[in-house]
Amino acid sequence: MEGRGIKTQNLPIHIGIIPDGNRRWAKKNKIDFFNAYKTGFENLKKILDKIIDYGIYNASVYILSYENCTKRNKIELDFLFNLSKEGFNYIRENKKLKDNDISVKVIGDMSIVPNYILNEIRKTEEETKNRKNGVLNLAYCYSGEWELNLIKNGERPPSLHMMPMDLLIRTGGVKRISGFFPLLINYAEFYFTDVLWPDFNENELEKSLNWFSSQPRNFGI
Numbered sequence: 001m002e003g004r005g006i007k008t009q010n011l012p013i014h015i016g017i018i019p020d021g022n023r024r025w026a027k028k029n030k031i032d033f034f035n036a037y038k039t040g041f042e043n044l045k046k047i048l049d050k051i052i053d054y055g056i057y058n059a060s061v062y063i064l065s066y067e068n069c070t071k072r073n074k075i076e077l078d079f080l081f082n083l084s085k086e087g088f089n090y091i092r093e094n095k096k097l098k099d100n101d102i103s104v105k106v107i108g109d110m111s112i113v114p115n116y117i118l119n120e121i122r123k124t125e126e127e128t129k130n131r132k133n134g135v136l137n138l139a140y141c142y143s144g145e146w147e148l149n150l151i152k153n154g155e156r157p158p159s160l161h162m163m164p165m166d167l168l169i170r171t172g173g174v175k176r177i178s179g180f181f182p183l184l185i186n187y188a189e190f191y192f193t194d195v196l197w198p199d200f201n202e203n204e205l206e207k208s209l210n211w212f213s214s215q216p217r218n219f220g221i
Helices: 022-028 033-053 066-071 074-093 095-099 115-128 144-152 202-213
Strands: 014-018 058-065 102-107 134-142 167-170 189-192
Touching: 022 033, 033 058, 033 074, 033 095, 033 202, 058 066, 058 074, 066 074, 066 134, 074 115, 095 102, 102 115, 134 144, 167 202, 189 202
Parallel strands: 014 058, 014 167, 058 134, 102 134, 167 189
Antiparallel strands: none
């Protein structure tokens, strides 16, 4: 499907998202972090649905970094895990993912994930594993260093067989990738925006896709 002024042939095949800025959005709007995270979660649902509407069936999202899962205080972390549980329930029931035959993969250090979340992850992956048209990759308690250490130890990194990214979007004004799937971004276009994640709406997504369509992509040639 085409958006306003977006040429379908120029859309990325695989889009990555680092949805940054929830905490700063909370301070800016004088609300607590928990409501900001909920707002960010609701926004992620809208953006993922819109990405599918554009005919982009491969997406990767940085849900929680390894550092998030090990350094946040217990109250905040418990909230994020419970919000994640709600998220996995939503994914399993999502009609657009099902109708467009999109599977779900969760990548990260599962040794630090609570058992009740592990159960949600396994259930989600199992229920979607036979879908073949696209993949939604969720980086969860993930870091690039963790994955590179797997290689050093002679293990196969989960992203080895994943599709390379074409476009990586990071909201919130920070211009770094924070260890987000380093094996997939060799030829990705990086789109950094100052817009905080809860404010990154469909118009902002369209801006990023229009920007991507204007980039010359020579792939080293």
